Amino acid sequence: MTEFHYRLLGADGTARRGEIVTARGIIRTPAFMPVGTVATVKALYPEQVSEAGADILLGNTYHLMLRPGAERVARLGGLHKFMRWEKPILTDSGGFQVMSLARIRKISEEGALFQSHLDGSRHMLTPERAIEIQCLLGSDIQMQLDECIQLPAETREVQRAMELSLRWAERSRRTFEAQRAEGRAGPGQALFGIVQGGTDAELRRRSAEELVAMDLEGYAVGGLAVGEGHDLMLKTLDATLPFLPKEKPRYLMGVGTPLDLIESVRRGVDMFDCVLPTRNGRHGLAYTWAGAVNLRNAQHADDAAPLDPESSCPAARDYSRAYLHHLIRSGEYLGAMILSWVNTVFYQDLMAAMRAAISEGRFDAWAEETKARLTT
Template identity: 50%
Template sequence: MSFKLLKQSQKSKARRGQLKTRRGIIETPFFMPIATKASVKALTYEDLEQLEAKIVLSNTYHLMLKPGNKLIKKAGGLHQFMNWSKPILTDSGGFQVFSLNKIRKITEDGVEFRSHIDGSKRFMRPEDSIQIQLDLGSDIIMALDECVELPAKKDYLEKSVELTTRWAERCKNYFEKKTLQQPQGDKAKLFGIVQGGLDKKLRIKSVHDLKTIGFDGYAIGGLSVGESEKEMYKTLDYITAELPEDKPRYLMGVGRPENIINAVKRGVDMFDCVIPTREARHGRLYLWSDATVRSPQPDIFNTPRSSYKQINIKAEKWSQDFSPINIDSRFPVLKKYSKAYLRHLFSLGEPLSIRLATLNNLEFYLDLMKKIRKSI
């Protein structure tokens, strides 16, 4: 079995487990730093080792366009290309096709779109998405789904869920055909993606359809796209209630620390989000509150928002703050350099500013997951 449930919380649906991949075991719940184009912006993979990251996420859409999946395959796969020996999850490319391309045509066979790089016309079938991810050598592969913009009319959502199910079945069939000769332990994992907007019946239908097909794990897509937090948590409640207990659950693209904590309480195991790295590039830093730092067992489940603080290091108030960027960091540079110095670097547009802020934010997010696992 690739997923092992170790502990179930007595206070919520939160759970601890282990996800076994062909490149190692990952303790759940976990967060995946985003290596969109085979690189976590401003960091090296030695940095990620020091951060104790166990898995990263790369983007199928961007990599198929540049440098191209065939070139990466020629290089020996994505792991060789980017010098990363641990697991990689790749998304299907569907979200980017639908979000970056306003002119697109969806058919039963797949989706036609234009490259955001050169405007060339492209077509992606479910089988193409799987093949590209196999070329990349991904350890966790996502089925192609239709990402619907919200709000959407119910009749369109119904058709979209049906299409996503048919595409998921095609993905599973193609994946099984292409990996038939591989020993079970050497195979990548294939995840289906639950869709259906905020409609309870459609979400439950999507879950049941995907369970019938059978996947190694189940992702929850189409959230954190403009709905309220209350709507997101309500939707998560009835999705996770229907998902199998013995398979990992992955909430795509979420989110802020309190979103992750509240999703873990609802039984989610896996997360990714651009927030820590993107916020870093804008000078916004995540730091633990003094109370959280002092406490040997911080109660982050009951006080998620007050357990941390976010500061805008570009603000004038930090110009004469000579205290360390993060005195509690394991990185000497974050303990040696001052907030005033980091603000100075940002004011000059120095690349070092982004590197330091990114190290800080990813350390915070990965530390958050450690605290969560310890609290379950």
């Protein structure tokens, strides 16, 4: 089996272009992962996601644990076969749900005890169980269980969560190695650690250094885009990324807008995920090379122009803004489907453009020109 590894193919300043090699294929970086929380990228066929240019998508441990259940997915051949996606899959460990479902969970040293939002049943998600679930699913990149907290927060609370996440990372590492030794995970699969520490530069440094000492296959920056704002997020990245190894992938979790992606790639981030392309699409917001377009607005009702003539997505070129406005205002499923498709393609085209700009040594100029276009 192909061993998991990262290849740096080129750089322009601190912006990087590379490849993540997995048993299920190569992930071109910088990469954006469409979010398929419950084994589906909402409103899209898997074939559309692949044809849009995505090399990898994201699933979620917590949600798949509840429904349909990791053991069931394993009996049915694993997550790739279950959802008909043959490319790599990264699974989030449930750490975000530790924050987003705070009212129905309790945190202890052991793990996170959840009351199911589906039927009220109780489930203990420990670092060990999170890895076991991800191995049952067959995910190519697995994430340690961590505690993600809402910002702003008091420093002592941020430090407590960061230190707990480090202890959980070590337990996750030991479990993943045991699963690999027992044949439940292969050399083409990987475990990533998650750097926490809020916006405190010293806590981020300590978290990064202790995770790097565990010699994991990749490292994520978690706990951002949770209330701190764009500028503080970038400042925190500046304080964190220098402590992560250049020879391994760097993943910024849950981010973000096109401007977030551009500035984060400029700083050396390789991987992203976010629900914005499909969630905003379902609510009538389209991403175009001339900026975001809210198709709910009445100004589009008589506009026969295409949504985005520069897009590589046929739907953006072929359907009028008037028709898309009609679909969204009428609550028709087709509107959500079309705009989710358009936005997914836009995000993949944006990543491809960044890879090309890095290869050609013109990333900064491209970034400033593109940011100006997107914010006019």
